[in-house]
Amino acid sequence: xxxxxxxxxxxxxxxxxxxxxxxxxxxxxxxxxxxxxxxxxxxxxxxxxxxxxxxxxxxxxxxxxxxxxxxxxxxxxxxxxxxxxxxxxxxxxxxxxxxxxxxxxxxxxxxxxxxxxxxxxxxxxxxxxxxxxxxxxxxxxxxxxxxxxxxxxxxxxxxxxxxxxxxxxxxxxxxxxxxxxxxxxx
Numbered sequence: 001x002x003x004x005x006x007x008x009x010x011x012x013x014x015x016x017x018x019x020x021x022x023x024x025x026x027x028x029x030x031x032x033x034x035x036x037x038x039x040x041x042x043x044x045x046x047x048x049x050x051x052x053x054x055x056x057x058x059x060x061x062x063x064x065x066x067x068x069x070x071x072x073x074x075x076x077x078x079x080x081x082x083x084x085x086x087x088x089x090x091x092x093x094x095x096x097x098x099x100x101x102x103x104x105x106x107x108x109x110x111x112x113x114x115x116x117x118x119x120x121x122x123x124x125x126x127x128x129x130x131x132x133x134x135x136x137x138x139x140x141x142x143x144x145x146x147x148x149x150x151x152x153x154x155x156x157x158x159x160x161x162x163x164x165x166x167x168x169x170x171x172x173x174x175x176x177x178x179x180x181x182x183x184x185x186x
Contacts, residue, residue: 002048002167003179005061005108006040007159009128013075014039016154017092021130024148027141031090031131038176039128041073041094043105043162046117054164057111058180061162064107065182070160071098075128078149086136091127092149096156101126108162160184 009017018036025033046054076095082088098104102124109119137145164179 001051001054002046002169003054004045004165004167005043005162006165007043007073008161008163009039009041009075010157013154013157017075017128017130020092020148020152024130024145027145029090029131029137029141029145030133030135031137032134033131034129035173038174039130040163040165040176041126041128044108044120046112049112049115049117053112053115053117054179057115058164060111061108061164062182064104064111065162065184068100068104068184069098070158070184070186072096072156072158074156075152075154077152078127078130079146080133080142082133084139084142087133087142089129090131090133090145090149091129092152094126094128095153097126160186 014036017039021033021036073094073096075092077093078091079093080087080090105124106119109117113119161184162182164182166177166179168175168177
């Protein structure tokens with residue numbers, strides 16, 4: 001089962017992001033856009049794992065979540081991953097993430113180590129993937145896009161649960177299905 005843990009983004013914030021994307025899409029950047037309903041804050045990508053592994057780890061993840069206080073976030077700014085001439089991913093930034101978010105992510109990751117799933121070596125860089133570049137963009141259009149992102153700030157929203165998603169790849173893009181939801185502490 002191809003799966004990942006993520007914090008969901010509420011519809012009101014998705015609508016705000018969608019409004020931003022309408023103006024960015026007019027720049028005709030060579031992007032394969034993420035469906036607005038698939039935008040989420042990935043905490044941990046597992047890749048392909050057996051269902052029995054996920055089932056055995058669920059109680060431990062639930063305990064970690066119950067020890068983690070809920071918090072508030074907003075979507076602010078953004079940028080791209082990769083070189084300026086050859087960017088790979090267009091993303092929106094996250095503001096308000098608690099200082100211990102990386103510790104939370106690490107604690108969840110550690111539950112999968114006994115099953116051979118290695119921890120991410122890169123530092124946790126929370127973001128929302130908006131699109132993936134298919135080709136080299138026009139530099140002026142990219143600068144305008146970054147300016148639009150830089151000035152963006154969403155409504156503040158509460159994060160009170162972690163969701164385990166199953167991801168099925170298709171020719172039309174990924175299809176995400178909620179498998180389980182873990183409540184955070186009040």
